[in-house]
Amino acid sequence: MLIALNKPYGALSQFTDRSQPPKPTLAGFGLPAGVYAAGRLDHDSEGLLLLTDDGTLAHRLTDPRHKQxxxxxxxxxxxxxxxxxxxxxxxxxxxxxxxxxxxxxxxxxxxxxxxxxxxxxxxxxxxxxxxxxxxxxxxxxxxxxxxxxxxxxxxxxxxxxxxxxxxxxxxxxxxxxx
CATH class of the missing domain: 3.30.70.1560 (Alpha-L RNA-binding motif)
Structure with missing residues (x-):
C-alpha cells in the first residue's frame, strides 16, 4: 500500500509526540493502520509525504541510490x-x-x-x-x-x-x- 498525504504546516511526520505542548502528528489524519512515513518533512514544511506498509518500497523511495x-x-x-x-x-x-x-x-x-x-x-x-x-x-x-x-x-x-x-x-x- 502506498499513500500520498498533504502534510500541513506544523504537523510532525510521525505518529507520536512526547513534547510539551504536543504538536499534531500523523495519527490525526485517519490513515490506515500499519503505514509509516517513507521519509519525512520537518514540522515547518508542508506538502507531499508518502506512507507505506512495505519496507522494501519505503527503502526504494528514500534511498538516494534509487534517484527519486x-x-x-x-x-x-x-x-x-x-x-x-x-x-x-x-x-x-x-x-x-x-x-x-x-x-x-x-x-x-x-x-x-x-x-x-x-x-x-x-x-x-x-x-x-x-x-x-x-x-x-x-x-x-x-x-x-x-x-x-x-x-x-x-x-x-x-x-x-x-x-x-x-x-x-x-x-x-x-x-x-x-
Missing part, C-alpha cells in the same frame, strides 16, 4: 538572480559538504496554493519570490540550507513531488491511496 528526485516550491526572501540560481544548479557548499547539483528555476507564485496558518510574515520593504527546486538527496533541512547559502532565506517550503508521485490537488491533511 524530490521537487519543492520554495518561497524565498529576496529576488533570485541568475548567479544564485546557477549556484543552486551547480551544488552548494554546506557545513556537511557540497550538495549534488539541483534543478532550480524561478516560477510565478502558484495560483492553486492554500493559505498557510500562520501566514508567512509580510514585509513591505523586502521582496519575495518563488523557486522550483528538485534535489536527489535528502539531508536534514537541505533545501532551507541551500537557499540560505545563496542569500535567499526560505519563507515557505512545500514538497510537490517525489519521483513520479505528485501532490496534485490534495488539500492540507487530505490523503489518497496511490
Amino acid at each position: 528526485a524530490k521537487t519543492y516550491l520554495v518561497q524565498v526572501e529576496g529576488a533570485p538572480d541568475e548567479a544564485q540560481l546557477r549556484r543552486l544548479r551547480d551544488g552548494v557548499e554546506l557545513n556537511d559538504g557540497p550538495t549534488l547539483p539541483a534543478q532550480a528555476r524561478a516560477v510565478a507564485a502558484p495560483d492553486w496554493l492554500w493559505p498557510r496558518d500562520p501566514p508567512v510574515r509580510f514585509r513591505k520593504t523586502v521582496p519575495d519570490a518563488w523557486l522550483e527546486l528538485s534535489i536527489g538527496e535528502g539531508r536534514n533541512r537541505q533545501v532551507r540550507r541551500m537557499t540560505a547559502a545563496v542569500g535567499l532565506p526560505t519563507l515557505r517550503l512545500i514538497r510537490v513531488a517525489i519521483g513520479p508521485h505528485r501532490l496534485d490537488g490534495l488539500a492540507p491533511g487530505q490523503w489518497r491511496a496511490l
Whole structure:
C-alpha cells in the first residue's frame, strides 16, 4: 500500500509526540493502520509525504541510490538572480559538504496554493519570490540550507513531488491511496 498525504504546516511526520505542548502528528489524519512515513518533512514544511506498509518500497523511495528526485516550491526572501540560481544548479557548499547539483528555476507564485496558518510574515520593504527546486538527496533541512547559502532565506517550503508521485490537488491533511 502506498499513500500520498498533504502534510500541513506544523504537523510532525510521525505518529507520536512526547513534547510539551504536543504538536499534531500523523495519527490525526485517519490513515490506515500499519503505514509509516517513507521519509519525512520537518514540522515547518508542508506538502507531499508518502506512507507505506512495505519496507522494501519505503527503502526504494528514500534511498538516494534509487534517484527519486524530490521537487519543492520554495518561497524565498529576496529576488533570485541568475548567479544564485546557477549556484543552486551547480551544488552548494554546506557545513556537511557540497550538495549534488539541483534543478532550480524561478516560477510565478502558484495560483492553486492554500493559505498557510500562520501566514508567512509580510514585509513591505523586502521582496519575495518563488523557486522550483528538485534535489536527489535528502539531508536534514537541505533545501532551507541551500537557499540560505545563496542569500535567499526560505519563507515557505512545500514538497510537490517525489519521483513520479505528485501532490496534485490534495488539500492540507487530505490523503489518497496511490
